[in-house]
Amino acid sequence: MCTRLVQIVPEPSDTDGHDRSGSDMGFFDWAAPLFGRYGDRWSAEDAEIIAGWLRPHLTGSGAILDLGGGTGALASHLADVTGRPVTVLDPTPKMLAYLPDRPDVTSTLGRAESMPFADDSFDAVVVSDAFHHFRDQDGAVREMQRVVRCGGGVLVLELDPRPPVMRAVVLVERLLGEPGSFFAPEDLCAFMALRGIDGTCEGQRGVSYRFLGTVR
Numbered sequence: 001m002c003t004r005l006v007q008i009v010p011e012p013s014d015t016d017g018h019d020r021s022g023s024d025m026g027f028f029d030w031a032a033p034l035f036g037r038y039g040d041r042w043s044a045e046d047a048e049i050i051a052g053w054l055r056p057h058l059t060g061s062g063a064i065l066d067l068g069g070g071t072g073a074l075a076s077h078l079a080d081v082t083g084r085p086v087t088v089l090d091p092t093p094k095m096l097a098y099l100p101d102r103p104d105v106t107s108t109l110g111r112a113e114s115m116p117f118a119d120d121s122f123d124a125v126v127v128s129d130a131f132h133h134f135r136d137q138d139g140a141v142r143e144m145q146r147v148v149r150c151g152g153g154v155l156v157l158e159l160d161p162r163p164p165v166m167r168a169v170v171l172v173e174r175l176l177g178e179p180g181s182f183f184a185p186e187d188l189c190a191f192m193a194l195r196g197i198d199g200t201c202e203g204q205r206g207v208s209y210r211f212l213g214t215v216r
């Protein structure tokens, strides 16, 4: 087991200027049918690539956590290609309602900032297009570090907020009542490292990037 960090990190609002105001899941309540119907942007090929990144970490129980996993679209593909059980944790019941009915993809209602799992429950956590929605990103990373075993994998798929197209996306989300808090890749790497998860950030398609790290 890793030594859990008791390091004091500065309050996020003092260091990165991210706005964390706003708090409910209203946006995802009304958006859930859209995600359910059109949200399958994950293909089996995507899942193969992601599984390749995670596989070196899947040496314990093999259990994978899809944090903020929504409708379970990625979780299903991941369970298919890895043959490992995937747990989807999400606070929006209307998103979880779209989860497929299969024994190897299970749902848990909850928030990233306070997960109802024991220490070291998972070999890896995946957070796709969800990290910027977490209201307390510091608390969420601490929880990720707790529920993923020492040496386990942390994969965060995010969007770089700096290109002009993303500025428009951020604005639209805000207008719709969802104040996302995005990180530039190098800032996410630094944020994670300060909290006990070392890794690298690498650009993917378009404005997407991945953080891939290991719990220390």
Ligand SMILES: C[S@@+](CC[C@H](N)C(=O)[O-])C[C@H]1O[C@@H](n2cnc3c(N)ncnc32)[C@H](O)[C@@H]1O
Binding pocket: 025, 028, 039, 067, 068, 069, 070, 071, 073, 074, 089, 090, 091, 092, 095, 110, 111, 112, 113, 127, 128, 129, 130, 133, 134, 135
């Ligand atoms: C844009 S959706 C992405 C869903 C899925 N990961 C995907 O890639 O299709 C963001 C998800 O994050 C969830 N979410 C928002 N705040 C959260 C929190 N504090 N903890 C866990 N999940 C959260 C929402 O309910 C929603 O299902």
